[in-house]
Structure formats: C-alpha cells, structure tokens
Amino acid sequence: QVQLQESGPGLVKPSQTLSLTCTVSGGSISSGSYYWSWIRQPAGKGLEWIGRIYTSGSTNYNPSLKSRVTISVDTSKNQFSLKLSSVTAADTAVYYCARLTLGHYGENAYYFDYWGQGTLVTVSS
Amino acid sequence: DIVMTQTPLSSPVTLGQPASISCRSSQSLVHSDGNTYLSWLQQRPGQPPRLLIYKISNRFSGVPDRFSGSGAGTDFTLKISRVEAEDVGVYYCTQATQFPYTFGQGTKLEIK
Numbered sequence: 001q002v003q004l005q006e007s008g009p010g011l012v013k014p015s016q017t018l019s020l021t022c023t024v025s026g027g028s029i030s031s032g033s034y035y036w037s038w039i040r041q042p043a044g045k046g047l048e049w050i051g052r053i054y055t056s057g058s059t060n061y062n063p064s065l066k067s068r069v070t071i072s073v074d075t076s077k078n079q080f081s082l083k084l085s086s087v088t089a090a091d092t093a094v095y096y097c098a099r100l101t102l103g104h105y106g107e108n109a110y111y112f113d114y115w116g117q118g119t120l121v122t123v124s125s
Numbered sequence: 126d127i128v129m130t131q132t133p134l135s136s137p138v139t140l141g142q143p144a145s146i147s148c149r150s151s152q153s154l155v156h157s158d159g160n161t162y163l164s165w166l167q168q169r170p171g172q173p174p175r176l177l178i179y180k181i182s183n184r185f186s187g188v189p190d191r192f193s194g195s196g197a198g199t200d201f202t203l204k205i206s207r208v209e210a211e212d213v214g215v216y217y218c219t220q221a222t223q224f225p226y227t228f229g230q231g232t233k234l235e236i237k
Contacts, residue, residue: 047231112176
C-alpha cells in the first residue's frame with residue numbers, strides 16, 4: 001500500500017520560503033507510471049493544485065504560483081519537495097502531497113489516487 | 126483556466142435516500158487523446174481527499190458501488206444511490222485534462 005507523508009515547518013514568517021518534503025513509502029517514486037503533486041487547501045476552502053513533477057525531474061506548475069514555486073525530486077530518498085518563496089498570509093493552508101496516476105493496462109488515466117494526511121503551514125510573524 | 130462549477134453547494138439528504146451532485150466545466154474536458162479526465166473526490170471531516178471516481182465513471186478500488194459517475198463534455202454528475210452516515214463530507218470534482226488542474230468549489234453532503 002502506497003503511503004505519502006508530508007513534513008516541514010508548521011510556521012513560516014512572511015517573505016520567507018516555505019519548504020516541505022513528501023516521503024513516499026510502499027512504492028518507488030522512480031516508477032514511470034506516476035507524477036507527484038502538491039495541492040493546498042486554505043482553512044474552510046477548496047483545493048488548489050500547485051504543481052507536479054515526474055521522476056525525470058520534469059515539472060509543471062500552476063501559472064498563478066509559478067514565479068514562486070519550485071518542486072524537486074530525490075529518487076535516492078524516495079522523496080519530492082516543495083519550495084514556495086516570498087510567502088504571505090494568503091499562503092496559509094494545509095498542504096497535501098499526492099500521487100497522480102498516468103494510467104494502467106495500456107490506457108491513459110490521470111487521477112489523484114493517493115494523498116498524504118496533509119500538513120498545516122501558517123504564515124505569520 | 127478551466128473553471129469547475131458544482132451544484133448544489135450544500136445537500137441535506139435523508140439516510141437511505143439518493144443524492145446527486147452536478148459539475149460543469151467552462152470548457153470541454155475531452156483530452157486530445159480522446160479521454161476525459163474528470164474525477165470525483167470525497168473529503169470527510171478532518172481527512173485528506175479520497176478518490177471515488179476517475180475518467181467520468183470508473184470507480185476506484187474499494188469504493189462502494191452505491192457511488193456512480195456519468196456525463197460527457199462539460200456536464201458531469203456524481204450519484205449516491207442510498208446515502209449512508211459515512212458519506213458525510215465534501216465532494217469535489219476535478220479535471221486533469223488541461224493545465225492547471227482545477228477543482229470544483231465543493232459540495233457539502235450532510236444528513237437531514
């Protein structure tokens with residue numbers, strides 16, 4: 001059973017950089033069948049996709065955050081990471097890492113099938 | 126960006142009765158490969174989202190068959206044939222056809 005676990009500071013000061021890591025267990029992050037994503041959810045609000053990374057290091061970001069986001073992967077540790085720079089209070093949210101399955105049995109199928117429990121990051125001085 | 130609009134935003138349902146949630150996208154969700162990457166997620170209180178349905182109508186592993194999805198193009202529906210107490214939560218539609226991936230605003234399912 002694949003499991004994802006977010007880790008990182010729960011409090012970040014305004015203008016600083018938010019850094020989170022997602023550790024994948026029960027499966028290899030190097031599998032070519034998946035992308036690895038970050039998604040966030042402000043308290044009481046909906047979900048916002050931040051970006052995704054492939055095992056090769058290829059990335060795609062949400063244009064609304066692209067200038068501030070970097071997602072990277074460390075296959076040796078089976079982890080991928082998120083950095084969000086110049087944070088403000090608007091970046092306060094629960095941050096989830098999730099697996100995006102590309103398909104199976106020869107068919108394409110893009111969906112988020114496994115999620116971490118989420119980690120609350122508060123931006124405050 | 127593709128805007129996903131869900132209705133209703135809140136749905137009080139009697140146990141054992143059916144429930145239906147609609148999701149409309151601002152553009153067609155048919156991908157250039159011919160597939161439609163529309164999924165439904167369930168988020169129980171205090172929990173991360175959980176995949177229910179992918180590619181419009183495919184139930185994910187372990188999802189009860191009282192959940193079903195339908196639709197095409199820009200209009201999609203999630204149906205619960207007989208609501209159970211454990212179905213309480215917020216339901217989201219999401220598209221992975223076009224960047225950036227987007228989500229509906231969520232529909233809160235509650236028991237009357």
